[in-house]
Amino acid sequence: MSKEAVEQMFQAAATDTALQQMLESADGYAAAVAIGAENGFNFTEEEAQAVLSERGLIEGLEGELSDEALEAVAGGWGLTITVRGLRGW
Numbered sequence: 001m002s003k004e005a006v007e008q009m010f011q012a013a014a015t016d017t018a019l020q021q022m023l024e025s026a027d028g029y030a031a032a033v034a035i036g037a038e039n040g041f042n043f044t045e046e047e048a049q050a051v052l053s054e055r056g057l058i059e060g061l062e063g064e065l066s067d068e069a070l071e072a073v074a075g076g077w078g079l080t081i082t083v084r085g086l087r088g089w
Helices: 003-015 017-024 030-040 046-056 067-075 078-085
Strands: none
Touching: 003 017, 003 030, 003 046, 017 030, 030 046
16 A cells, blocks of 8 residues: 555546546545555555645645645646546545
C-alpha cells in the first residue's frame, strides 16, 4: 500500500475510461480503495486523501475540493476530471 499506488491509479484513469467512470461513481474513499484494489492498485483511504491533499485538490478535514481543483475541473484538465466525480472525495 502506498501513495505511489494512488498516483499510478490516477495516471491509469487518465487513459482508461472504464476506470475513470468507476472512480467518478465512487461514493467516498472506501469505494475508491475497493476500485483501486480490483484494478491492482493497493492503498489506504488515508493515502488517497494524503495524495489529493498534497496536490491541492482537497482542503480541510472534510476533504472538500479546493478552489484550484474546482477551477481545474471547470477547465477540464486531465487528472482533475477523475477527482471531480468522486462523491465524498
